[in-house]
Amino acid sequence: MGTVMLGTEVAKAMKERLIQRAEAMKEKGVMPKLAILRVGARPDDLSYERGAKKRMELTGMASQVVELPEDVSQKKLEETLEALNRDTSVHGILVFRPLPGHLDEEPLKQMIDPVKDVDCMSPVNMAKVFAGDDSGYAPCTAEAVMEMLDHYGIDPEGKKVTVVGRSMVVGKPLAMLLLKRHATVTTCHTRTADLAGTCRQAQILVAAAGKAKMVTADMTGEGAVVLDVGINVDEEGNLCGDVDFEAVEPKASFISPVPRGVGSVTTSVLAGHVLRAAESISGVK
Structure with a gap:
């Protein structure tokens, strides 16, 4: 059974750093x-x-x-x-x-x-993400995935990473953030031939396609790290992700839930971006 990656824990750790920086600016x-x-x-x-x-x-x-x-x-x-x-x-x-x-x-x-x-709406910031320029702001959800990996001590360098989803909000910019960290990235989507086989090869699997419980146990390799970015509502009206959590958890080494997963970190990343912007605009750090 895998370690459940709680975004609430990541947000808690980020909170203290954000408070200190905000206090320094207010002073x-x-x-x-x-x-x-x-x-x-x-x-x-x-x-x-x-x-x-x-x-x-x-x-x-x-x-x-x-x-x-x-x-x-x-x-x-x-x-x-x-x-x-x-x-x-x-x-x-x-x-x-x-x-x-x-x-x-x-x-x-x-x-x-x-x-x-602060959430990468401008093509200027998106271009910076694709160029690996840290002076821009990545989309908050994509950066939240990276914060989750860092908090749980998972280094993507050299690893096979599959991102299911190609949106400009998560999939594409996240692939660029992972490439910058020297991961070997495959970007898939719902029309990828042999999607299951491609996902099974991943050491880190990110589900961001926007389809409820589409990532099943047979799409997940033993010991994979699984990050679920999806937010959907299932047949019973409950919030769920793109991953069938109950089926995949026994195979994963680490897995993020929905809710209480990546989404819990997104607003902390947003707050961090506002701090960076304030530092840049005011010239105060």
Whole structure:
């Protein structure tokens, strides 16, 4: 039976470091602040918003929510984002996506100040991730996977890693973060031929395809490290990941659950990005 990788433990360890850095900044007159720009009130947005606000509060930082109605115009949305770019009290900006269908996300990606773009919305930051440039911000969920590995003493260097999922939010940037750490990375997706066989070869397997319990025991090699990034609802209405946890756990050396896994670390990474942005903008460390 594998060691269960609890994200709550990782977040707890990160919390103390974040508090110390935030206190150091406040002593020099800078209060790190996150602005959340939300259109409408989707339940998953509201859930993440609560977690982000709580994490900022627990680490001694500020946050504000700018809520716009679901039928907001493109012009009003862009004006609101530009105002946050100009607001000197705001160090990090998080725009909840996807946006309602009548809105175009692309102009926002180009508009957001890359220095304040703490969840890698800007193509500037995404390019830095792909170039291995640490001055950018990786997507928080992708970086949370790396924090989980580090906390549990799992070095990806030289290991065969399979990432199931190719989104720009997790799969692709995570592959780049792993490559930077000298892993041998295979990126798969739901159309990969012999997906099960490819997954079985992995020493580290990351499930980020967005399909409930798609990774089964026959897709997992003995002793593999399994990280589940999926957030789904099963037939009984319970929250579950992309991994069939009960079936895979006996084969894994380490495995992250859903909930209480990678998702628990994401807001801590977000808080860390806000701190970095505040340090960069203010010139205070």
